[in-house]
Amino acid sequence: MNDVSLREQSIVLIGFMGVGKTTIGRAVAKKLYRDFVDIDEEIEKKFNMPPSEIFKEYGERTFRETEKEMIIHSCKQKLKIISVGGGAFLQDEIREACLSDCIIFFLDLSWDSWKERISLLIDSRPVLQGKNIDQIEKLFYDRQPIYEEHHSRVITDNLVVDEVADYIVDSLKTAWDIYEPNGK
Numbered sequence: 001m002n003d004v005s006l007r008e009q010s011i012v013l014i015g016f017m018g019v020g021k022t023t024i025g026r027a028v029a030k031k032l033y034r035d036f037v038d039i040d041e042e043i044e045k046k047f048n049m050p051p052s053e054i055f056k057e058y059g060e061r062t063f064r065e066t067e068k069e070m071i072i073h074s075c076k077q078k079l080k081i082i083s084v085g086g087g088a089f090l091q092d093e094i095r096e097a098c099l100s101d102c103i104i105f106f107l108d109l110s111w112d113s114w115k116e117r118i119s120l121l122i123d124s125r126p127v128l129q130g131k132n133i134d135q136i137e138k139l140f141y142d143r144q145p146i147y148e149e150h151h152s153r154v155i156t157d158n159l160v161v162d163e164v165a166d167y168i169v170d171s172l173k174t175a176w177d178i179y180e181p182n183g184k
């Protein structure tokens, strides 16, 4: 754990692709008057192309290396709300950096709810391309253990963006008051 106070630590949102990390992250950032960092967007800016093109042009390995550098760098900054890609926690170094420097919220959406979104996601997510529904379901469940390393879980089924964001903000405020009652 670093020496940054709990109130100043950055918040990281994790979860399977398409659960709403970017949209919810933006809403949380607005409610807490913080800057929002979307790691996929940062990678996209660096390469000037979306992740699906980066996978094709440079390969997944380059994408994952860039993702690792950017997340580790962002985690060291204070007062950010950071959304990381659904595959980021596959890398031990990323998980460890986030766990030690930030407060991690896992956005937990059930498979049944997630699969209703599939048509919106399939074209932009290289990891889903070429897979049938059974293979995607397997990937969904295979990935769940990596998200178990978090500080707080939000079950997002049947909640709208604002409800999830409010839940995150309220639980942060509760934790800040309990663990740093004098505002430090």
Ligand code: S3P
Pocket: 015, 016, 017, 018, 021, 040, 051, 052, 084, 085, 086, 087, 088, 124, 125, 126, 127
């Ligand atoms: C990935 C998830 C994507 C993006 C890339 C790889 C993954 O982010 O980082 O396409 O391996 O799960 P989202 O979780 O924001 O979709």
